[in-house]
Amino acid sequence: MPRAPRLNRDLKCDVCIVGAGIAGLSIAYELGKRGKKVAVLDDGKIGGGQTQVTTSHLVNELDHRYESIEKVRGADGARLAAESHSAAIDRIGAIALQEGIACEFERLDGYLFAPSDGKLEDLDREFEAARRTGVIKVDRQPKAPIASFDTGPCLRFQGQGQMHPLMYLAGLSRAILQRGGEIFGSTHADKIEGGNPALVQTANGTVTAAAVVVATNSPVNDLVALHTKQAPYITYAIGARLANDASDRALYWDTAEPFHYVRFRTVRKRPGSQTTNLLIVGGEDHRTGTANDGDELFARLEQWTRERFPTVSEVEYRWAGQIMDSIDGLAYIGRNPHDKDNVYIVTGDSGNGMTHGTIAGMLIPDLILGVENPWADLYDPKRVVLSAAGPFVRDTASMAVQYGKWLTPGDLSSIEQLKPGEDGVLRGGIKKIAVYKDEHGQVTQKSAVCPHLGCIIAWNSTEQTWDCPCHGSRFSPTGDVVNGPANGPLNDIE
16 A cells, blocks of 8 residues: 555645545545545545455445335436446446556456245346346346356346455555545544535644545444434455365355355465465345344354355455445435535445445546536435335334433443453443453443444444444444544543
8 A cells, every 4th residue: 555644734625535445535536537636534544444344346236136226216216326336347447457556357247146045036026127227237047157056047247347455445546646636544534514615624734625525434524414314234254265266256146134245366475376266255244233243143154155165175264344224225425415515425335335436436526526427316415215214214213222222231240240352331320331351451441322323332242343233333442433423432431
């Protein structure tokens, strides 16, 4: 990665972008190509958020499926979704070629199949809905080309893709810097305000700009407007070594609930060394903060993998990431609702963050520069989708249940219960306290109340984070914020 120094001065630019992931850097790159001076701020490192944990499927067959999108957004909405995600795959390939980015970009087919107890009618309905977009290249196949497992009838989607996301961001960053843009890491945006000019205040300097874009996975500048229209989910992934030559190389997805997703990667650890084939498999999603059984979920994922790919020898990598699931399965990209006209946001990746982030790179510069874009209404953050009220009501009810945890006892009766390296929630009178004991026995106590909107956090032993089940804020064991919408740490205990 190029060096991203900490901001140490006041700065003026055309557009300030908060967030150095796929969305923020795609927007900065496209604006730089149009001659705009951009400044990107991130409170961590380049690509240090959810982009670094993606399994990087570049697809126009979306996680929420076209049958669902067509019901909610109509035939035109489904067509525009297919068109925009197809364009995003093309754009990534074109940028990699034009900028000479060695990011393992590759075109390949994707296969959607039903689980053994699934209904083939689901595939039939998705096939017809995808064909009606007029964009998706899809056909029926008797089975997916997995040599060791018979999937049964499946759908083949042509023209999908994959890449190494951090290699791609490294190349984007270099291109941004070469065009005069600036990227600052370890720089927390304390306050973001629209107006003339827009202001982004940090501890060591203020950025003034004609426009500001918040691309922080979950917006840190908004309390309610977007967070009641999306829900956070944790998804799990493993990287397993393959003993064979990966001749069945493709993308694979099933229609299980929760569904699984698979891709291959060939790794050469150093120049001239022998290559290794890895199988990257994800799934077992659940609502953030509602489960703490990561070991069991990883075991399920490994079992599912070995049943279909028996040449897997050992699992070398295990990790998890967070998805922000929108009401209709499409991201929120555009002007921030109830804000000044020069404040823009990107959120609601809905499991397709690589292409949604790239779409943001094509759409938001058009909005800033006053250029008409056919996708603007589709992704407009202020949209209201009444036909998706069922999932919206269920998620709202789930959030309401979480606030009831104010009244429950903690999962600890005393700090002495904790072993070194463990965390837990302790009730102290009317307060709930998040307690962490490090490996040396040093105890840290913070408020267990999320500073975003007051939900009680829960411990995630797999990721070693405190997670908010209401809106997806996440914190380190000692209370530092690692994922919005909270924009600051857990509060101290008085």
